[in-house]
Amino acid sequence: MDIGMGETQVRVGVESFSDFAHVKLTMRNSTNKTNLEKKVETLSRDNAPWTNTGDALRTLLSTMFKEEHGSRPNVKHVAILLTDGNSQDKEATLHAADACHDANIKVFAIAIGDYIDHREVKAIASNPKAKYYFKTKNFDTLNEILDNLIGRSCKDEKPECPEHPIDLVFILDDSNTIWDKLFQKQLNFVNNFIDLMNVGMGVNQVRVGVETFSEFAHAKVTMGNSIDKASLKKRIRAISRENAPWTNTGDALRKLLSTMFKEEHGSRPNVKRVAILLTDGNSQNKEATLQAADACHDANIKVFAVAIGDNIDYTEVKAIASDPKARFYFQIPDFDALDKISNSLIHRTCKEVKPPLNCQGNPVDIVFVLDGSNSIEDPHFEQELNFTSNFIEEFDIGLGDNQVRVGVEIFSNYTQMVTLRRKKQP
Incomplete structure (x- = not known):
């Protein structure tokens, strides 16, 4: 990443948590990548017995993403949380996570190991969970998710239905x-x-x-x-x-x-x-x-x-x-x-509000070939038809020059052309 204090650069902060959260580096330390890496390498441990995840999340709001500590008001705010344990107060933790989500902080949550409440960590993660929640077997496997995590941190997700009321x-x-x-x-x-x-x-x-x-x-x-x-x-x-x-x-x-x-x-x-x-x-x-x-x-x-x-x-x-x-x-x-x-x-x-796909103006002729043999039970055949119908609904169907045309055939002991109704085999 391009680390620095410039308007288009990335600023980084680090906090640790055990019995309480501790601010280790604010974003004002992001003068350049070399100095920041040295500071990270020399961070000390607090090593207390508790896992106060809620306080760590509250500190994001109270300190880490404040302008006086180097954060910027009109820049995307991202937090990456690593933990291998359950918080000491789950209710307070989830309440703090909701506050972060409401403040539009995008929280990546990484659950490490097996002795952890994965549902709690997933709840800490922003939505969609498939993007913001990770789990790894142990600390040695963190590097395996590094590239994926960097890519997701840089990418802005767009809301669904962006221009459709x-x-x-x-x-x-x-x-x-x-x-x-x-x-x-x-x-x-x-x-x-x-x-x-x-x-x-x-x-x-x-x-x-x-x-x-x-x-x-x-x-x-x-x-x-x-x-x-x-x-x-x-x-x-x-x-x-x-x-x-x-x-x-x-x-x-x-x-x-x-x-x-x-x-x-x-x-x-x-x-x-x-x-x-x-x-x-x-x-x-x-x-x-x-x-x-x-x-x-x-x-x-x-x-x-x-x-x-x-x-x-x-x-x-x-x-x-x-x-x-x-x-x-x-x-x-x-x-x-x-x-x-x-x-x-x-x-x-x-x-419901998006226009149907027309393959960017390129005409396409599509044929579905469905298995209608007696190994397919009626409910499963119905699912084949539902799948076909749902697929068709996505497209601009018609006989126009730039529209999509669809055909369906069913096969068992012989092939039949049909109109989405099953014909009983003799």
């Missing part, structure tokens, strides 16, 4: 089947999602609302609160629970129409409207729920529906989702799996 509402299940810990996972999921969106009140930005539902639906955050990402995430973390015994999914869907997507609450009339519903239970009135879902579909609200766990009517949740179901319906085993579908949900949400 969306009005987005999250609908969270707050019934008493949801433990406090699981409800918190929903809030974390929403904030992680927001981290990757261009949130704000600008014409081309994303506005976000949040409602919860149990016995009734409750508007917790309206789109008028999307002033900036940090304040919005703070509001979401502070959402309180109703925790009533019912699952009134129908009222949650009606609330989209009556409140959440109204102009007086910050929604915009000519912007794509998307809702993401999370639930682990059956609605108390299925007929009313499906009627409300139909009303949302008729109002051109695109509804992603996520069914969580085993004790749920999957057909009901799938009916709530917009068409095509393969795109708007998700089914996951538990709340921990929310992180696994996050990137897919973000991509599909943005796809």
Whole structure:
């Protein structure tokens, strides 16, 4: 890296932590690379018995990234944390990590060894976790991730849907089947999602609302609160629970129409409207729920529906989702799996407003060749069709000179040309 105090150069600071955090080098020491390397080589240890990771993160805010210590206000702020142990106060550590994320400090977190709470270290890392979280077997393997870490530190990630406005509402299940810990996972999921969106009140930005539902639906955050990402995430973390015994999914869907997507609450009339519903239970009135879902579909609200766990009517949740179901319906085993579908949900949400691909004006003819033999069970064949449909949706399909044309054939004992419907073999 080009180390120095120039406007376009990289400045470096170092802190260590044990029972407390200790500032070893501030960014004012970044006069040149040679002097900085010498200072790093002579750093002394504190070697106390505790692992106060929270204090280390708080010191980033209180000291390391302050102008009086050589940091710059309009420069990307990056922290790289290395640890092989669990913090002595996990709650305080995660609270400090949230504060760093809200301050737009990009935190790379490296978990070293096996005797460590990997979930805690992953929570310290910024989003997306796939970019900012690392784990290594031991300290000897740190150099194996060095090039990757340097590359990711230098690269700026761009928010999803950067020039495409969306009005987005999250609908969270707050019934008493949801433990406090699981409800918190929903809030974390929403904030992680927001981290990757261009949130704000600008014409081309994303506005976000949040409602919860149990016995009734409750508007917790309206789109008028999307002033900036940090304040919005703070509001979401502070959402309180109703925790009533019912699952009134129908009222949650009606609330989209009556409140959440109204102009007086910050929604915009000519912007794509998307809702993401999370639930682990059956609605108390299925007929009313499906009627409300139909009303949302008729109002051109695109509804992603996520069914969580085993004790749920999957057909009901799938009916709530917009068409095509393969795109708007998700089914996951538990709340921990929310992180696994996050990137897919973000991509599909943005796809609602992005123009379809036309391969940069180069015409392409694509043929899908699908295995239809009897070794493929019906559900797996359905997945082949869903995969094909999802692929096609990405492209500008048509018979124009610069459009993409698609054909499908299925083979078993002989080949058939089809229109995405399976033909039974004799």
